[in-house]
Amino acid sequence: SAVISQKPSRDICQRGTSLTIQCQVDSQVTMMFWYRQQPGQSLTLIATANQGSEATYESGFVIDKFPISRPNLTFSTLTVSNLSPEDSSIYLCSVRQTYNSPLHFGNGTRLTVT
Amino acid sequence: TQLLEQSPQFLSIQEGENLTVYCNSSSVFSSLQWYRQEPGEGPVLLVTVVTGGEVKKLKRLTFQFGDARKDSSLHITAAQPGDTGLYLCAGPETSGSRLTFGEGTQLTVNP
Numbered sequence: 001s002a003v004i005s006q007k008p009s010r011d012i013c014q015r016g017t018s019l020t021i022q023c024q025v026d027s028q029v030t031m032m033f034w035y036r037q038q039p040g041q042s043l044t045l046i047a048t049a050n051q052g053s054e055a056t057y058e059s060g061f062v063i064d065k066f067p068i069s070r071p072n073l074t075f076s077t078l079t080v081s082n083l084s085p086e087d088s089s090i091y092l093c094s095v096r097q098t099y100n101s102p103l104h105f106g107n108g109t110r111l112t113v114t
Numbered sequence: 115t116q117l118l119e120q121s122p123q124f125l126s127i128q129e130g131e132n133l134t135v136y137c138n139s140s141s142v143f144s145s146l147q148w149y150r151q152e153p154g155e156g157p158v159l160l161v162t163v164v165t166g167g168e169v170k171k172l173k174r175l176t177f178q179f180g181d182a183r184k185d186s187s188l189h190i191t192a193a194q195p196g197d198t199g200l201y202l203c204a205g206p207e208t209s210g211s212r213l214t215f216g217e218g219t220q221l222t223v224n225p
Contacts, residue, residue: 004156031211040200042218043157048211092156099211102147103204105156 002027006093006106013083013113020079021109023093028073034066035092037108043092049076083113116141118203120216128224130192135219137203138185144206146186147213148177151200160188193223 003026013019023032032049047055047068055068070076080087093106119138127133137146145164149157161170163179163186170177174197176189190197203216 009154033212040218040220042202043215045212094156096211099206100145102159102162103149103157103213105158107155 002029002095002097002104004093004095004104004106006109008109009107010110011112013111015083015085015113017083018079018081019083019109019111020077021091021093023076023078023106025074025095029095029097030073031096032070032076033094033096033103034068034076034078035094037090037092039090046078046091049078080111083111085113087111088113116143116205116207116214118205118214118216120201120203120219122219123217124220124222126222126224127193129194131223133190133193133221135188135201135203135221136185137187137216139205140184142183144183144208146179146183147204148186148188149202149204151202152198157200157202190221193221195223195225197221198223 005024007022034046035043036046037043045058046061046066047057049055049068049070051070051073065081067079090108090110092108094103096103121136145162147162148160150160151157161177163177166181166183168179174191178187201219204213
């Protein structure tokens with residue numbers, strides 16, 4: 001299974017700033033996703049990161065707030081822009097090889113906005 | 115939209131007790147997956163069930179997929195503190211590449 005390195009593991013940011021989260025996979029993967037999770041709760045899909053093209057965002061998430069890059073099949077970044085306390089959450093990178101294969105997750109980035 | 119309802123949301127039990135977590139939907143899923151997540155880590159896949167009526171065992175964990183492929187259950191026998199975590203069921207949407215996740219069950223096993 002793919003090994004996913006997500007950085008940073010946690011950060012404390014001030015309101016109005018931005019945080020960029022990196023996701024590095026040790027092998028080429030077809031599908032990469034970004035999720036948000038409140039501690040102890042389920043996962044909410046933010047977007048699908050598409051290699052070489054614009055990400056596909058879920059309802060309620062927009063590119064201006066959550067710009068995503070995916071320059072190749074092993075790397076992606078998620079930026080959370082213009083931070084507010086409501087953005088405090090855990091952000092998770094995940095990958096899949098096929099539609100029927102399971103998701104593999106990074107360990108997440110715990111973001112606290114003050 | 116295919117929804118997965120998970121119950122109970124929270125469960126706190128003593129070591130040695132048995133428990134069952136349920137994952138239900140009004141929609142048919144081609145398969146269902148169960149994940150466990152520990153604090154500070156991402157979810158990790160426990161099992162995938164594919165065939166209606168299928169039962170899979172993973173040590174003290176027994177997973178069942180409903181005959182109609184609309185529901186699944188996770189039964190833990192003689193729970194141990196190491197079983198503590200967030201359990202999530204998930205199923206692939208019929209359109210696209212996304213997974214639908216249940217709301218999760220936060221399990222605490224007290225020694």
